[in-house]
Each structure stands twice: as C-alpha cells, then as structure tokens.
Amino acid sequence: MSGIYTATFNYITDSYTIYSSSALGGQSCVRLIVGVFFTLAAPPMYDNLGIHGAGSVLGGLATLFAITPFAMFRYGARLRARSPFARKLAQKSSSSTLTPEK
Numbered sequence: 001m002s003g004i005y006t007a008t009f010n011y012i013t014d015s016y017t018i019y020s021s022s023a024l025g026g027q028s029c030v031r032l033i034v035g036v037f038f039t040l041a042a043p044p045m046y047d048n049l050g051i052h053g054a055g056s057v058l059g060g061l062a063t064l065f066a067i068t069p070f071a072m073f074r075y076g077a078r079l080r081a082r083s084p085f086a087r088k089l090a091q092k093s094s095s096s097t098l099t100p101e102k
Helices: 002-065 068-082 084-095
Strands: none
Touching (some): 002 068, 002 084
16 A cells, blocks of 8 residues: 555656645645544444455455556546646746756
C-alpha cells in the first residue's frame, strides 16, 4: 500500500509542479480520513466477517488500488487535458523557459 501512496505522491508532484504542496496536502487529508474510517470500521468488520473474511476484504481492496499507478501512467495525460487548472499550468510552464545568461 505504501508503494501505491508513493506513486500517487510522485504523480501529483510532477503534475502540479509549483502548486504540488497544496495538492499533496489534499491527498494527505484524504489519506487520514480514510485511515480514520478504517480504524472505526475494523472492529465490526472483524467481528462480523471473522479474521479470514476481513483479511480477504482488505486484500481485495489492496489489489484494486494496486492498479492506481498504472492507471495514472496510462490515463494521466487525458485526465490532465480535461482539467482546466492543469491545462493552464502546462501552458504556463511551457511558455516560461530559462534563458541563458550572456
């Protein structure tokens, strides 16, 4: 799971460049909210499903989320093209080039 988080972390950093700290703050907030949800949901889940059933549910979720880095690699350009903010950011970064000193 930490590999998925790291891949998404790197994708956000590369996509949002100078605004990446805000995007990463949002990602961390969502991660913490999900962590709270799983902390509250774990005892009833293990009580109702048992150790094997609850472990299977968590394993299935981890398997589903494992495709995230590959999906971002494949569909990331399309997602950024649909985002007005990402389009403006890409235009801004392509128009500002470094000029060599004379």
